[in-house]
Amino acid sequence: MKILYETAMSPLNLMPLYRVWHEVILVILIAYMNQTRMTDYTLAGLSESWVGSLTLNLLCYATVFVPGYFLIWYFKKSKYIERAGSGLVPRLITSCVYGQSYDKLATTDPSHTRSLPPEKTLSAKCMQLSFCFLGLQVSYLTWGVLQEKIMTKEYHNSEGSIGHFKDSQFLVFVNRILAFMLAAMYLTCSRQPRHTAPIYKYSYCSFSNIMSSWCQYEALKYVTFPTQVLAKASKVIPTMIMGKIIASKKYEYYEYVTAVLISIGMTLFLLGSTEAHGTTSSSTTMSGVIILVGYMSFDAFTSNWQGELFTQHKMSSVQMMCGVNLFSCLLTTTSLMQQGTFSLSLQFMLTYPAFFWDSLILSVCSATGQLFIYYTISVFGPVVFIIIMTIRQGLAILLSCFIYSHPVTLMGILGILLVFTAIFLRIYCSHRLKQVQQRKTLPDTTKV
Numbered sequence: 001m002k003i004l005y006e007t008a009m010s011p012l013n014l015m016p017l018y019r020v021w022h023e024v025i026l027v028i029l030i031a032y033m034n035q036t037r038m039t040d041y042t043l044a045g046l047s048e049s050w051v052g053s054l055t056l057n058l059l060c061y062a063t064v065f066v067p068g069y070f071l072i073w074y075f076k077k078s079k080y081i082e083r084a085g086s087g088l089v090p091r092l093i094t095s096c097v098y099g100q101s102y103d104k105l106a107t108t109d110p111s112h113t114r115s116l117p118p119e120k121t122l123s124a125k126c127m128q129l130s131f132c133f134l135g136l137q138v139s140y141l142t143w144g145v146l147q148e149k150i151m152t153k154e155y156h157n158s159e160g161s162i163g164h165f166k167d168s169q170f171l172v173f174v175n176r177i178l179a180f181m182l183a184a185m186y187l188t189c190s191r192q193p194r195h196t197a198p199i200y201k202y203s204y205c206s207f208s209n210i211m212s213s214w215c216q217y218e219a220l221k222y223v224t225f226p227t228q229v230l231a232k233a234s235k236v237i238p239t240m241i242m243g244k245i246i247a248s249k250k251y252e253y254y255e256y257v258t259a260v261l262i263s264i265g266m267t268l269f270l271l272g273s274t275e276a277h278g279t280t281s282s283s284t285t286m287s288g289v290i291i292l293v294g295y296m297s298f299d300a301f302t303s304n305w306q307g308e309l310f311t312q313h314k315m316s317s318v319q320m321m322c323g324v325n326l327f328s329c330l331l332t333t334t335s336l337m338q339q340g341t342f343s344l345s346l347q348f349m350l351t352y353p354a355f356f357w358d359s360l361i362l363s364v365c366s367a368t369g370q371l372f373i374y375y376t377i378s379v380f381g382p383v384v385f386i387i388i389m390t391i392r393q394g395l396a397i398l399l400s401c402f403i404y405s406h407p408v409t410l411m412g413i414l415g416i417l418l419v420f421t422a423i424f425l426r427i428y429c430s431h432r433l434k435q436v437q438q439r440k441t442l443p444d445t446t447k448v
């Protein structure tokens with residue numbers, strides 16, 4: 001049994017294992033088609049229903065995750081770390097599977113024994129928050145405009161042909177590859193804290209991030225505009241619930257109350273200021289509700305998991321950006337290649353040079369936006385980040401009302417007032433709470 005296990009898991013045998021996995025996928029697909037009486041349909045047909053398209057995507061991602069899972073399991077089971085040498089490959093395997101223990105580093109690396117930075121003053125914190133807020137708004141407002149342009153614009157070339165680009169997964173890939181390259185370049189030229197997290201841990205939030213993007217695009221086909229607005233405007237509530245599940249976080253009452261007020265205010269504003277365009281559906285179906293719940297859960301998981309990684313491993317935001325995008329590139333490339341759409345999108349890029357330039361600017365905005373995302377989560381945590389992103393949706397609508405001279409209704413104005421009151425309340429209560437806590441701890445410190 002031991003010999004069988006060792007032969008199967010030997011690195012030399014990994015290629016056949018990988019091929020076997022492809023065979024397994026084909027068998028599952030055929031079984032799926034048989035079971036659902038879809039034998040006459042092609043894979044393209046399968047991807048037309050959301051369940052089919054989701055199954056296809058998940059199977060493609062599984063070709064990365066399943067071998068990865070078995071490799072990690074094998075290295076841990078065989079206690080690889082105890083016999084790992086000092087070459088490049090052992091170091092790489094150790095970083096991917098185990099990371100470097102923070103305690104171990106503290107004894108060897110002086111940069112890890114330094115004391116914590118002093119607590120920032122209120123005005124310094126306000127400056128930092130305004131920096132994150134402005135950075136996220138500018139990057140993602142531009143990104144939103146460009147994304148809509150790419151997905152709706154007709155592209156022309158010098159030979160007179162016209163084309164529409166429709167593959168959102170390719171856009172996600174283009175955004176991630178540039179972000180990964182920029183982060184990797186920055187890491188090689190700058191001094192960074194020692195990286196302690198096992199690299200595979202980034203794959204969880206990378207997967208949830210890709211899945212939340214997929215759900216977001218897919219949901220548009222199955223839900224009415226008000227349902228979609230309600231889901232997007234109330235993202236802060238699932239984020240807090242997920243924080244309780246993942247990190248056992250405790251929130252104060254004022255945080256729950258202001259989260260609900262922000263959600264109600266944003267819903268009123270978005271419903272009061274926009275018309276129901278952009279959605280192809282005139283009714284909300286069960287499928288739509290399932291996909292929206294998926295969107296909110298994956299989105300809430302992503303930022304909370306990232307927040308937890310920052311807390312546990314103290315990596316820099318660029319290290320996080322590099323790690324997450326590494327897996328996002330791996331997952332999206334695998335899926336695009338296996339579904340045969342990668343070459344089609346590249347072909348589109350070659351045929352329509354204007355599309356190349358639009359995608360490049362889109363990825364630059366996305367990469368800048370990601371820098372701000374990771375910085376905001378590392379300094380202020382996932383809930384503040386989600387509130388800023390929720391406000392972004394409101395600002396995007398306000399901007400379009402301003403550009404296209406749409407009026408903002410009374411309900412919209414009430415919504416804005418409610419959101420700002422809730423934010424003010426949140427800042428005020430958090431400040432008051434800190435003062436009370438400081439007063440409580442003051443007698444203890446004077447005794448010492």
Ligand SMILES: Nc1ncnc2c1ncn2[C@@H]1O[C@H](COP(=O)(O)OS(=O)(=O)O)[C@@H](OP(=O)(O)O)[C@H]1O
Nearest residue numbers: 172175209213232302303306366373389390392393
């Ligand atoms: N936590 C975290 N980490 C990394 N990237 C993230 C995160 N949250 C949002 N995003 C990316 O930001 C893009 C906009 O996301 P959303 O449309 O969900 O944001 S929002 O609706 O404005 O709240 C969107 O980019 P694309 O995936 O390229 O569409 C999200 O993937």
